[in-house]
Amino acid sequence: MxxxxxxxxxxxxxxxxxxxxxxxxxxxxxxxxxxxxxxxxxxxxxxxxxxxxxxxxxxxxxxxxxxxxxxxxxxxxxxxxxxxxxxxxxxxxxxxxxxxxxxxxxxxxxxxxxxxxxxxxxxxxxxxxxxxxxxxxxxxxxxxxxxxxxxxxxxxxxxxxxxxxxxxxxxxxxxxxxxxxxxxxxxxxxxxxxxxxxxxxxxxxxxxxxxxxNHGTNWHIVFHNMHYLPLMATVIVWYVLMQEVVGVKSIFGARFSKLVFAAYLVFVPPTSLYHMFLEPDLPGAVRIAGSLLSLFVSVPTLTAFLIIIASLEVHARARGGRGLFGWIRMLPWREPAMAAAGFAVLNMGFGIVLAFALIQADLAPLLSDTFFVPGYFHFFTVGTVSLSFLAALALILPALTGRGLAMPGLARFTPHLTTLGLLAFGGAGVAAGYLGVPRRVIDAGYGGEAPPLWSSLMGWVAAGGLVMALALTVFALSVAGSLIGSRAAPTCSSRWDGTTPPRPGAAALVGPLGVLIIVIGMYGATTLGFETMRALPVEAVGAGHGH
Structure with missing residues (x-):
């Protein structure tokens, strides 16, 4: 190679x-x-x-x-x-x-x-x-x-x-x-x-x-693995984009990277228990084990996040990057693939924070049938995974066809708009879930009988969904333009060679800081969930069950 x-x-x-x-x-x-x-x-x-x-x-x-x-x-x-x-x-x-x-x-x-x-x-x-x-x-x-x-x-x-x-x-x-x-x-x-x-x-x-x-139980197991498999694929895409768009390889070496990827096989399959927290006959000991095991499901993804961010930061500082975040401006953000990957990393942080609340054995029965689930899940499915896969296609398809993306200047802003819409959709959805809005109904207003706040939150969900859908559609059409368009693909954007040695004492601070913020957010989302659900009337707390 x-x-x-x-x-x-x-x-x-x-x-x-x-x-x-x-x-x-x-x-x-x-x-x-x-x-x-x-x-x-x-x-x-x-x-x-x-x-x-x-x-x-x-x-x-x-x-x-x-x-x-x-x-x-x-x-x-x-x-x-x-x-x-x-x-x-x-x-x-x-x-x-x-x-x-x-x-x-x-x-x-x-x-x-x-x-x-x-x-x-x-x-x-x-x-x-x-x-x-x-x-x-x-x-x-x-x-x-x-x-x-x-x-x-x-x-x-x-x-x-x-x-x-x-x-x-x-x-x-x-x-x-x-x-x-x-x-x-x-x-x-x-x-x-x-x-x-x-x-x-x-x-x-x-x-x-x-x-x-036993269809439901079998489905929970396969759903768990198929849910986290795209996250592993996303991390691989980030590795490739880091090398191909920026020109940087892991500062920790290939062997450590291989261990991280192998960790998905160790940590993901045994953690499927938390999908079964709604099973009425699930023993208490299994619920506790499920919560404890689920804490480990994010280990390989967070480790890969640290490797990528640290590698980019060290090489950027070697080229003169200054300040805690100043080095980030040196990355090739004009590339649509880079912009998509960057916002995918940001959205992954939101998704992990919210997922932590859902794996708590006491919170899961209250939240699993509410709109909390689609609210948090879209941070992964759309904001992390789909953006990353579109970024990969934005790199792969022009190479295969010799044709460039359609509307590349517009395409590089679509990850920004996707994330903006996702924040409205996901934020309102998570808040709605905390307030007991069910997820498997079409008329969330119940013919005017539901609390007015439910309708307001669903309005934010719809508005955010429209922005998110429009931005994703433009990005997908831009990528598809390399299949049918006539614009020649650019020869190659400027890439770092990845060989400039780091300055003596160069530190990578943003990755560990990001993980610290994610951990703090995890506990904050969990605490907020418990306090909000305790404050709800019994009728509201039970509103989501059975839908």
């Missing part, structure tokens, strides 16, 4: 480039469709448009299925294959598997989204209890997820074959190569888990088995 990633991707065969472009293009289309569904739900909850409950739940299903499953995992497959091909520099070693996996996901997407357009809305977990009278629709919906699972086995297998071919030539994994190998393995495990969770529903729908009694 030598030279910038952009140069290595530009030399791939036409067949490999077509595959990566097709996967990325379809992922962007699904992303835009999912955004549309989410906007409709937000406007309906605020009372700005009238939707029948069934139509609202259908939009919610299309939003969740499109964004959480097909956008997040199809784009992961595209990025994984692109970075794996870049590691070897000689194309995809298992391109047939890549094409097969892409075809399986396309077929699965047609089934799942098609089944979600009519009949009983199944939401995104495909619970057989909701389709007791429509087994055929459930069979199609869940079969789509099974095909997605098969695709999540085939595509990473192509990435693994490509990475192993590179290792045979070079002799060892680079830090990024090892991270990609771990990521591919995690994707394949998630694919098998999806088949395990959704196959019983298909068998029941076909009359070949009993209706699954």
């Amino acid at each position: 030598s030279g910038p990633l952009r140069d290595r991707l530009a030399t791939l065969s036409p067949v490999d480039r077509w595959l990566l472009q097709a996967m990325s293009g379809v992922a962007l289309l699904v992303f835009l469709g999912g955004i549309s569904g989410g906007v409709g739900v937000a406007l309906a909850r605020a009372g700005w448009i009238d939707l029948l409950p069934e139509a609202g739940y259908r939009l919610l299903t299309l939003h969740g299925v499109g964004i959480f499953f097909y956008w997040l995992f199809l784009v992961q497959g595209a990025i994984l294959l692109a970075l794996a091909a870049g590691e070897g520099g000689r194309g995809l070693a298992g391109r047939a598997l890549g094409w097969a996996g892409f075809g399986l996901i396309l077929a699965g997407m047609a089934l799942s989204l098609g089944a979600a357009t009519g009949g009983t809305p199944l939401l995104y977990d495909g619970n057989p209890q909701l389709a007791a009278h429509e087994p055929g629709r459930l069979a199609a919906f869940n079969a789509g997820y099974i095909l997605l699972g098969l695709g999540l086995i085939a595509i990473p297998a192509a990435g693994v074959a490509t990475l192993l071919a590179a290792v045979r030539r070079v002799g060892e994994f680079s830090a990024v190569g090892f991270a990609l190998f771990t990521w591919a393995g995690f994707l394949m495990v998630s694919g098998f888990a999806m088949i395990y969770v959704f196959a019983p529903g298909v068998l029941w729908a076909l009359g070949l088995g009993e209706i699954p009694a």
Whole structure:
């Protein structure tokens, strides 16, 4: 592996480039469709448009299925294959598997989204209890997820074959190569888990088995791993962007970076217990263990955050950066990919702070069925993961096509607007959750019977959602412009060479300070949650349950 990633991707065969472009293009289309569904739900909850409950739940299903499953995992497959091909520099070693996996996901997407357009809305977990009278629709919906699972086995297998071919030539994994190998393995495990969770529903729908009694428990486990897997992918994207856009590698060395990526395999799977805090028969000891284990789920992400921020700060100070935050101005913020990654890091801090409140065994039963969940969750799904994946595509697609982003001057401001909208959406959503606003209803005003403050907060949610959706749409269209536009890609932005030695005694202060602020925020969000919920009437506290 030598030279910038952009140069290595530009030399791939036409067949490999077509595959990566097709996967990325379809992922962007699904992303835009999912955004549309989410906007409709937000406007309906605020009372700005009238939707029948069934139509609202259908939009919610299309939003969740499109964004959480097909956008997040199809784009992961595209990025994984692109970075794996870049590691070897000689194309995809298992391109047939890549094409097969892409075809399986396309077929699965047609089934799942098609089944979600009519009949009983199944939401995104495909619970057989909701389709007791429509087994055929459930069979199609869940079969789509099974095909997605098969695709999540085939595509990473192509990435693994490509990475192993590179290792045979070079002799060892680079830090990024090892991270990609771990990521591919995690994707394949998630694919098998999806088949395990959704196959019983298909068998029941076909009359070949009993209706699954433990679907909810199995779903919690697979959801947990699939929820944190994109975060691991996000950290890998940050590593790549740090090297390719800025020109800086980790000051801690490749070996330590490999340990951090391996930590995801250690810390993430055992911490799924907190998703089961609403189970009525969950023993108290298990609840306590779940809370304690969940404290560790952010360890690898925060460690990677420290490595990246410290590496950037040390190299910036070596080039004359002054003051506690003055060095930040030296980073290439005019690059849309850099701007997106920077705001993704900021949004991750908000998400971790709020997630800490939700993993408390005493708070989870009060918050899990309230709007707190979508309020905090969008800081991860949109503000961290989706922004980072769009940043990756903004780097990868111009290299594959030779065409630049559409509206690059506007695109670099979209992460700012996305975060602004997200702060309104997420802040109002979290406040609404603390006040007992349920999350699985379309009319949050309950025909005028709900407290007036609920409607006001849902108005902020809708307004923030509109800003966020508009900014993300512009960014996604800008990235898609490199697939169909005519503007030539820039040769290369100015990059640091990453070799200037740090000044003697140069310190990296912002990373540790950021972690300290996050920890303080975690305790603050938890304390606020307990105090707010205690102050609510019993009726308000229980309002969210059962929705």
